[in-house]
Amino acid sequence: MINTNRKINSFLFRYTPVALLYITILNEIDFNNSEFKYFSFNFVYILIFYYSLKRDGGIGYIFIFIAGLFNDVMNGIPMGLSSLCYLLLCAAAVYLRNITLRPNLMKDWLFFLTTILFLNFITFSYLFFFFNYEANYFDEMINIIFTFFFYLIFSYLFKTYDNFILSRYN
Amino acid sequence: MEASRDDFVIAIRSAFLKKGNQQRFSLLTLILFSIIFLILGNFNFKIINFNKTVIKEIIYLSSFIVTIPENGIKKSFNNISNHFDYYDDYQVTKNELQKLKDKDLSKQIITFENIELKKLIDDYFVEDSQTYAKVLIDKESPFLRSIIINKGSKNGVKAGMVVYDDIYLVGKVVEVNFITSRVLLISDINSKIPVTIQPLNIQGIMSGLDKQKGNLQYIKDDKLINKNNEELIVVTSGSGGVFKSGIPIGKIDFTDSSSKKNLVVKFYRNFSQLIYVKISSNAKKNIDLDSSNKKNFEINKDKILKINDALEDIKLLQQQKIIAEEIRNKLETENTKLKENLINAEKEITKKNKNIQKNKDKNENIKFLELNLLYGHKCRKSFFKPTLFNINTNEYRACVFNEGPINKN
Numbered sequence: 001m002i003n004t005n006r007k008i009n010s011f012l013f014r015y016t017p018v019a020l021l022y023i024t025i026l027n028e029i030d031f032n033n034s035e036f037k038y039f040s041f042n043f044v045y046i047l048i049f050y051y052s053l054k055r056d057g058g059i060g061y062i063f064i065f066i067a068g069l070f071n072d073v074m075n076g077i078p079m080g081l082s083s084l085c086y087l088l089l090c091a092a093a094v095y096l097r098n099i100t101l102r103p104n105l106m107k108d109w110l111f112f113l114t115t116i117l118f119l120n121f122i123t124f125s126y127l128f129f130f131f132n133y134e135a136n137y138f139d140e141m142i143n144i145i146f147t148f149f150f151y152l153i154f155s156y157l158f159k160t161y162d163n164f165i166l167s168r169y170n
Numbered sequence: 171m172e173a174s175r176d177d178f179v180i181a182i183r184s185a186f187l188k189k190g191n192q193q194r195f196s197l198l199t200l201i202l203f204s205i206i207f208l209i210l211g212n213f214n215f216k217i218i219n220f221n222k223t224v225i226k227e228i229i230y231l232s233s234f235i236v237t238i239p240e241n242g243i244k245k246s247f248n249n250i251s252n253h254f255d256y257y258d259d260y261q262v263t264k265n266e267l268q269k270l271k272d273k274d275l276s277k278q279i280i281t282f283e284n285i286e287l288k289k290l291i292d293d294y295f296v297e298d299s300q301t302y303a304k305v306l307i308d309k310e311s312p313f314l315r316s317i318i319i320n321k322g323s324k325n326g327v328k329a330g331m332v333v334y335d336d337i338y339l340v341g342k343v344v345e346v347n348f349i350t351s352r353v354l355l356i357s358d359i360n361s362k363i364p365v366t367i368q369p370l371n372i373q374g375i376m377s378g379l380d381k382q383k384g385n386l387q388y389i390k391d392d393k394l395i396n397k398n399n400e401e402l403i404v405v406t407s408g409s410g411g412v413f414k415s416g417i418p419i420g421k422i423d424f425t426d427s428s429s430k431k432n433l434v435v436k437f438y439r440n441f442s443q444l445i446y447v448k449i450s451s452n453a454k455k456n457i458d459l460d461s462s463n464k465k466n467f468e469i470n471k472d473k474i475l476k477i478n479d480a481l482e483d484i485k486l487l488q489q490q491k492i493i494a495e496e497i498r499n500k501l502e503t504e505n506t507k508l509k510e511n512l513i514n515a516e517k518e519i520t521k522k523n524k525n526i527q528k529n530k531d532k533n534e535n536i537k538f539l540e541l542n543l544l545y546g547h548k549c550r551k552s553f554f555k556p557t558l559f560n561i562n563t564n565e566y567r568a569c570v571f572n573e574g575p576i577n578k579n
Binding site for chain 2: 022023026027037061062064065068069070073074075076077078079080081083084087088090091092094095098099126130133134135136
């Protein structure tokens, strides 16, 4: 019984972020393009960055790669672009983890901002130069700002959830 | 300095090359895969397209399955909110139905006339093929506003086909897979639709602004719009040949237009509520203007003229009916008044007759009294005149009026 509980908790600990990632991408409710004109944020960026930073191996690179492909197909953008961005985000998070001796939320937060600005720059440049997509820059700016601010809230929530699962696990 | 550069290189190398626990690929490998995907996506090879189609089909179907609970909740919520709105909607619909019924006859004639005129200028499109599809996924992307429908090349759907919700324009098919297709909504910023603003007949290009609105660009004659105060309707102009002309899109929302140069179109349909859509392709009806067609045109023209005449007659008759009804109402009112007057007059006459009768009786009595003074002694019965009459008898009265006893000779 104790073993079963441990297995369930281990499974939850490992696969909850994966499930969240896929549900967010495949669902029609998308915070990345919400109903509100002046509110949207990229939950997937927060999720991937947080777990890549806090866990060794993160969510799983292959899961992230496939999730990126799913996102591209769902959003109708060239296949591979979101995968590239998600993996670069992972790389940035892993690099930060490697160079950090004493984790600090403020540093993570500012590094996250730099990373998402760079990733959005890549996305827009690619879409603009190769596919002539016309994007609404104001909306994207709002998206980046909210993603940046919501990182704090979600990192707290993810941390609480992980602690809860780990406490049950131990 | 060198040590810090070494640290940087080690950190970067570790980030890109190190495989985590239970990881089969390093980040660098997967990044390269992504770049390969991006590069291959630009080539139009059959095998790549086939693989892309297969991946897309799988993802669309998985998304459809994942969104079932969410759609169920949405549907229930919509049903409940619709239920609460039913009564108000019913009242509004009832009023609108009455108005529409009135307009229907004129519209039929105008449509018929319009078709004939379009045929004449070779701009009449007929629906070549038409199919209905269910909206599988309605996921919005920051780069593309589109929906996924459950009909693909298997069902004869082709890129460029026009998609409608009822009669209103929804968008066009931009990507066709085997059993699914992607429809680019007109609310997308990249959809450039040639439109006409009616009734001013001003041409422009509309692109998406947000879910419910579009933005009008390259408008000619905006002075006319500045002067205008009536409701302006936006329909497709048919320029470019992708959409046929006259498909309703929405109306201009002046409350949301920051200036009359930057006009906002409010769409008739809510694209986030789409369940079924109609996909159709249009083809020009080939008409050879031979003698039989000319004859048909003449016949149709005559028909139109006849119908127009009939319509005018009907209008005249309707007006006459209205006037006749007004007159009838007036006459009825007058009649009622006259009846009342008659009854009053009859009452007065009866009153007056009674008075006359009274006066007659009075006069007779006065005359009797006068004559009684003069001739009463001639008629009154006494000891010496036993043949005469007692007072207060009719015979006495007759005798007095006769100024003495009636001479029997």
